[in-house]
Amino acid sequence: MRCEEVSENLSFYIDGEIKGKMRKDISIHLKKCERCKKEASDLRLIKAETRSLSPIEPPDWIWFNIKNTLWRQRLFKRVFAIASAACLAIVIVGSLFFIRTSQKRAKTDIAFERLKTLDEAIEECRESLRVNPNARVRKTLYDMYKEQVKTINLIYSEGGEQ
Numbered sequence: 001m002r003c004e005e006v007s008e009n010l011s012f013y014i015d016g017e018i019k020g021k022m023r024k025d026i027s028i029h030l031k032k033c034e035r036c037k038k039e040a041s042d043l044r045l046i047k048a049e050t051r052s053l054s055p056i057e058p059p060d061w062i063w064f065n066i067k068n069t070l071w072r073q074r075l076f077k078r079v080f081a082i083a084s085a086a087c088l089a090i091v092i093v094g095s096l097f098f099i100r101t102s103q104k105r106a107k108t109d110i111a112f113e114r115l116k117t118l119d120e121a122i123e124e125c126r127e128s129l130r131v132n133p134n135a136r137v138r139k140t141l142y143d144m145y146k147e148q149v150k151t152i153n154l155i156y157s158e159g160g161e162q
């Protein structure tokens, strides 16, 4: 019997699932082949260790860690949402300054663009308020609504002058 053949059947042989002539052939091979003898003894050891292991029950701290990680991820999302709302507020202030210093001719175009930015910023703020009802975001949202009304009035008044 060749080593490959012994190796293939070794696990079944150890478990007592191989009978008759084949079992005899394997045991003869194991007596004279050091390599296969070593493999058999390793396999016996692994099998014994596996049997001695108790069923694994995850300890409580694993669940605590999972919950903790999820909570941190959610917190990060909230912080990120607030930060992005704050960023947009800066963009709005910046564009307001730009409107005041720009040419009158382009005013309406800029106002339309600004209105679009405001719409996006308002949507962003509403989204972050849904995730976290935060007083600062609420105030920003309120300011943006006011700016929206002002911008619409500006577009109307500029349109009337033309």
Ligand SMILES: [Zn+2]
Residues within 6 Å of the ligand: 002, 003, 004, 006, 029, 033, 034, 035, 036, 037
């Ligand atoms: Zn062998």
